[in-house]
Amino acid sequence: MSTPLPFQSLATLAARLERRELSAVELMQTLIARTEALEPRVHAFNSRDATDALTQAAASDARRAAGQARGPLDGIPIGLKDVIAVTGQPLTASSKILENFVSPYDATVTRKLKDAGAVLWGRLGCDEFAMGSSNENSAFGPVANPWDLTRVPGGSSGGSAAALAAGEVIASLGSDTGGSIRQPAALCGLVGLKPTYGLVSRYGLVAYASSLDQIGPFGRTTEDVALVLRAIAGHDPLDSTSFKADVPDYRAALAAPAPHRIGIPKEYFGEGLDPEIGAAVEAAVKFYRDRGCEVKEVSLPHTQYCLDAYYVIATAEASSNLARFDGVRYGHRSKAATDAIDLYAKSRAEGFGAEVKRRIILGTYVLSSGYYDAYYLRAQKVRTLIRRDFLRAFEQVDALLTPTSPVPAFKLGEKVDPLAMYLLDIYTIGVNLAGLPAASVPCGFTRAGLPIGLQLIGQPFREADLLALAHIYEQAHEWHARTPQI
Numbered sequence: 001m002s003t004p005l006p007f008q009s010l011a012t013l014a015a016r017l018e019r020r021e022l023s024a025v026e027l028m029q030t031l032i033a034r035t036e037a038l039e040p041r042v043h044a045f046n047s048r049d050a051t052d053a054l055t056q057a058a059a060s061d062a063r064r065a066a067g068q069a070r071g072p073l074d075g076i077p078i079g080l081k082d083v084i085a086v087t088g089q090p091l092t093a094s095s096k097i098l099e100n101f102v103s104p105y106d107a108t109v110t111r112k113l114k115d116a117g118a119v120l121w122g123r124l125g126c127d128e129f130a131m132g133s134s135n136e137n138s139a140f141g142p143v144a145n146p147w148d149l150t151r152v153p154g155g156s157s158g159g160s161a162a163a164l165a166a167g168e169v170i171a172s173l174g175s176d177t178g179g180s181i182r183q184p185a186a187l188c189g190l191v192g193l194k195p196t197y198g199l200v201s202r203y204g205l206v207a208y209a210s211s212l213d214q215i216g217p218f219g220r221t222t223e224d225v226a227l228v229l230r231a232i233a234g235h236d237p238l239d240s241t242s243f244k245a246d247v248p249d250y251r252a253a254l255a256a257p258a259p260h261r262i263g264i265p266k267e268y269f270g271e272g273l274d275p276e277i278g279a280a281v282e283a284a285v286k287f288y289r290d291r292g293c294e295v296k297e298v299s300l301p302h303t304q305y306c307l308d309a310y311y312v313i314a315t316a317e318a319s320s321n322l323a324r325f326d327g328v329r330y331g332h333r334s335k336a337a338t339d340a341i342d343l344y345a346k347s348r349a350e351g352f353g354a355e356v357k358r359r360i361i362l363g364t365y366v367l368s369s370g371y372y373d374a375y376y377l378r379a380q381k382v383r384t385l386i387r388r389d390f391l392r393a394f395e396q397v398d399a400l401l402t403p404t405s406p407v408p409a410f411k412l413g414e415k416v417d418p419l420a421m422y423l424l425d426i427y428t429i430g431v432n433l434a435g436l437p438a439a440s441v442p443c444g445f446t447r448a449g450l451p452i453g454l455q456l457i458g459q460p461f462r463e464a465d466l467l468a469l470a471h472i473y474e475q476a477h478e479w480h481a482r483t484p485q486i
């Protein structure tokens, strides 16, 4: 039986559009119908505009008919996490404080996708301001995991993952500050890539922790991720941390010889790792070894400090970034305020959810005079040590292989303790602190039928190598081709 349309890969659909076997409008209509049927149960979208999507799709068909198609993304429906600005569309960051906010401008990635002809479909739900690992921190209700609707899709880009896993979009964008693309990709059986810090512009991304945030793609395959990455990467004068790097043809690079020295960081296989995940990742290690890769154990000795450093640095930056939501310039404005100070306090108290408040308070504390040196400055020094660990490992190996998440998708409402939630990021956070690229790739299923992901970590700006290495694994396995029964 052939794969149903919503589960065909972006690359397949691009070829079919190109051959005129299918029109962009037909594809969009199929996804709209499916989305309407599934959303009451999946709830991956914060909002969507079917009329607008069909207009974009019709414009794509018109370009193609005129011989002016713009490449593989032309006519492909892509969903954006609701922290990425699109002119004229709501931009809420899943927060009450931005509930009625409509973006007056496009993020750079949005503009690039539009230039490539993609059909932007929906605003995908997430944890409020991208703070969380389960999507349960959204002010608009949690997203369900398509593989088991009683479980979380991961977070914070849970809507981006769930919408793709459910066949409501063909690819999506998320943002990753401590694992928010890779962890939901793992929990939903998808490929997710967090690019090197500086490869993709952050202009128009609602800022959480600016020195860690990166936008990146979700796809069904490494090829799909390669195609979307090519479209969104590249230098942007509007983002001062954007790097002047060449953007290679990542898809063409999939066929090039992949790097062959793989390091297994011993600190990433300890206590707390689910045995079924451990076994699936070990099997992937064996696969690469059997393929002739040189696999060796390496050490990242400061791993145990990653979580602490992250929750100091990320909250400090968040407290500063979120100061702009004051009820004056934009967003929710309290009606109960008596004077200016009261207006700031009440607007913020009413507009932010509990986790966001917790982090603003924590971040303000670690930056306050008297504590700055003890916490923030110290965390920055630890961050340097963590980055050095990775760079030292890369003197011996080309890439690192680890689990993505210590556990598979857990039940909605199961984890109530914030620390238990923070611990889910132990394998992903170091990558953000070090600014490295990393991908999560499907590598199996638990006995209960929940997806498992492996993480490949690469050297700065070597996404092409990373994807080529992942592609070797993907080609020899069928995990990515399974689809959930909803």
Ligand code: GLN
Pocket: 130, 131, 132, 133, 155, 156, 175, 176, 177, 178, 179, 180, 181, 208, 314, 425
């Ligand atoms: N789960 C982590 C956090 O809560 C990472 C979030 C992210 O990458 N945006 O901060």
